[in-house]
Amino acid sequence: MGSLIEAAALDELLRLLKPKYRIYAPVRLPGKGRFSDTDLIGYAEINRSRDIVFNERSYFSPKEILFPVNQTLFYFTESQWREPETDDREILVFLRSCDLEAVKRLDQALLHNGPYPDSYYQEARAKVKFVLMECQEEFEGCFCASMGTNESRDYAFSIRPENGAYLCDVREDLEELFGRLGKPREHEPAFVREHKNPVRLPDNPEAFSEHPFWREYSERCIACGRCNVVCPTCSCFSLQDIFYDDNPKVGERRRVWAGCQIDGFADLAGGHSYRRDKGERMRYKVLHKIYHFKEHFGVNLCVGCGRCDYACPEYISFSRCVNKLAELEDSTKAEANRKLGDTSAAVEVKKDVK
Amino acid sequence: MSLNTKKLAKNAWRVTKDRHLTCLRIRVPGGHLPAKFFPILQEIADRFGDGSVHLTTRQGFEIPGIALAATAEVNTLIAPLIRELEVDQGVQVPAPEEGYPAAGTRNVVACIGNRVCPQAVFDTTSLAYDIEKTIYPNNPHVKIAVTGCPNDCVKVHLHDIGIIGQVEPIYDPSRCIGCQACVKNCRQVSTGALRFHNFKVQRDAERCLGCGECVLKCPTGAWSRGGQYFRVVIMGRTGKKNPRLAAPFLEWADRETVLRICRNLYDYIDRHIDRTLAKEHVGYIVDRTGYPTFRDEVLRDVVLSPRAKVAGFFRPSGYLYDKSALAGQESHI
Incomplete structure (x- = not known):
């Protein structure tokens, strides 16, 4: 059902939803940017439509709503433990197509990855509905169309700002509210179809695992982990057992985001560490995002949101890396064909001699 | 030649080695100059000076080699610069076309x-x-x-x-992943005011300089401004x-x-x-x-x-020029 809803009416709709839903959207957090006098576009609960930032990509992704940076799994004291209380309200998240597709990747990693689903994620996931923020054009360095994540339709309603009002395509149990507060208006959401810098995936990047190609990243990467924490599909975590200072008999177990570019990620007991080299970490990450995950789950992990490019302080571009791998594969194939051609030509020459 | 050197200096002109020449000092508050003023500096240097401009340690310019007789005319040429960089910023300059009204208090x-x-x-x-x-x-x-x-x-x-x-850095432990980028960096480049305890970061406010390095390094925005x-x-x-x-x-x-x-x-x-x-x-x-x-x-x-x-007391570092110290050194050579 298409609907045109005025800003005031959308505010009223949000107000009516509030008792039942926690409503999250990308918002401008003034002065919270990394550099002084800059803002951060991040996710937070909203009350009004004008809080929603439509014209910029959020620096952090919405994954933190379903998969918090820090999550207490249980509290413990001596022989007893209990899980923390949770908020009963449902969750409404304003996000873009790539981020909505990213949630499906999180589902794979956290729900369908082994015999047991992650119950903490599962509980939050069951409560969430999505509002698709239309992308009428790409943001810098996006490549969702290259990854096939540009057109996600699993939304409760879609939204596009239009002359101070909003054009929506309403799909799920909110028709009544929209019928009351909006005006009927045929609307089909737009999706990004093309990119300035499209990304081409190599067929078998694993063939280049030992290639000197990765050494460049050993030099450039500083292992800060920004690419991991802004990524909507990174879902690695560590566990921390905290014993409270005042009474170490009481404490909690937390899970906390971890990132494969960050020092310590691949440390083992006894001091051994896999992938000390940053180029190897880059290889591990890139292959996981565009190759290995697909081998397990049939779909690539990377959704092409472009956040890692934007966040990297060393200007390392994930998409450029993937394209370079594809080019490397092309040139390797061409070289092989040329050699093959040489051989067959040589055979022909011999034939002639005969 | 009759010349009131006190008035000359107050007008931001120098007494120089050459008895007939002076040197104009241009203030650039904050060291940030709209590029459109470069042609004025060039014109003064070419037409009245020796064709050169000196960049001062105080982020101003000195234009040397100007005849003492030309100061009034050159003052009118720099009036647009004085208007925009001083008057428009709220500085009281009674007559910008007469040049700078003071020079003792140096360029900020x-x-x-x-x-x-x-x-x-x-x-x-x-x-x-x-x-x-x-x-x-x-x-x-x-x-x-x-x-x-x-x-x-x-x-x-x-x-x-x-x-x-x-x-003042603000810490949100709920966003901290314990990567310790801030702790290591503070120790390395600043005062070592951060400590990692129980998987979270503690800041010694007495030691913290307020440099913002922790905010710069934090990947998750746990540290913010x-x-x-x-x-x-x-x-x-x-x-x-x-x-x-x-x-x-x-x-x-x-x-x-x-x-x-x-x-x-x-x-x-x-x-x-x-x-x-x-x-x-x-x-x-x-x-x-x-x-x-x-x-x-x-x-x-x-x-x-x-x-x-x-500060409860003032104890600057530094030294007094001490001739005997150097003399003593000489005797060792």
Whole structure:
């Protein structure tokens, strides 16, 4: 059902939803940017439509709503433990197509990855509905169309700002509210179809695992982990057992985001560490995002949101890396064909001699 | 030739080695010059000077080789620059077409600040303008500098009043992943004010400089920027008697306080300057009155923010030129 809803009416709709839903959207957090006098576009609960930032990509992704940076799994004291209380309200998240597709990747990693689903994620996931923020054009360095994540339709309603009002395509149990507060208006959401810098995936990047190609990243990467924490599909975590200072008999177990570019990620007991080299970490990450995950789950992990490019302080571009791998594969194939051609030509020459 | 050198100097012109030539000094508050003024500087240098321009350590320009007879005409040429960089910023210049009204109080210098530099915790140029408005035109020999962070690229520690940006870092443990990028970096490049305990970061507020390095390094935004404050260091100097680095005066002072002490400094100077001398640099006045008098008078009517701290004593580093030390060295050779 298409609907045109005025800003005031959308505010009223949000107000009516509030008792039942926690409503999250990308918002401008003034002065919270990394550099002084800059803002951060991040996710937070909203009350009004004008809080929603439509014209910029959020620096952090919405994954933190379903998969918090820090999550207490249980509290413990001596022989007893209990899980923390949770908020009963449902969750409404304003996000873009790539981020909505990213949630499906999180589902794979956290729900369908082994015999047991992650119950903490599962509980939050069951409560969430999505509002698709239309992308009428790409943001810098996006490549969702290259990854096939540009057109996600699993939304409760879609939204596009239009002359101070909003054009929506309403799909799920909110028709009544929209019928009351909006005006009927045929609307089909737009999706990004093309990119300035499209990304081409190599067929078998694993063939280049030992290639000197990765050494460049050993030099450039500083292992800060920004690419991991802004990524909507990174879902690695560590566990921390905290014993409270005042009474170490009481404490909690937390899970906390971890990132494969960050020092310590691949440390083992006894001091051994896999992938000390940053180029190897880059290889591990890139292959996981565009190759290995697909081998397990049939779909690539990377959704092409472009956040890692934007966040990297060393200007390392994930998409450029993937394209370079594809080019490397092309040139390797061409070289092989040329050699093959040489051989067959040589055979022909011999034939002639005969 | 008859010439009032006092008036000449006050008008920002120099007495030079050549009896017939002078040199124009251009102020650029905060060191940030709209590029459209370069043609004016070039025209003055080409038409009236020797075709060159000297870049000063105080972020101004000196245009040498100008005939003393041409000062009035050149003054009219720099009026647009004085209007935009001084008058339009709120500085009281009675007649811009007659050149600069004072030169004793030197150009307020600033590092490039957060208009460009990622490390800077505030807009240094904007504060430099506000200070210029507060203290200029004025005759006492005072040097003030503004720097965006404790790296002090502009060397505020060699100034009478040095202003260093501070930011109060705010920590949100719920966003911290315990990567310790902040802890390691603080130890490496700053004061080692951060400690990792129970998988979270603790900040020693007494030790924290407010440089903002933790915010720069944090991947998740667990560290973010709180209030903007200033550390004020005082009475750094070079000179023939006792070169020394400035010593701390205030910490976590707000902008209002900074501007107020810049203004109060001039009352203090007026009260204590030795008028038998041609000029007396403020550092030597403080040497004479002692720090407590300086502190009390400069902080008069200042309402310090709750976070602000005032130095209990003034003990600058530095040395006295000591002939015997060098003589002693010579005897060893």
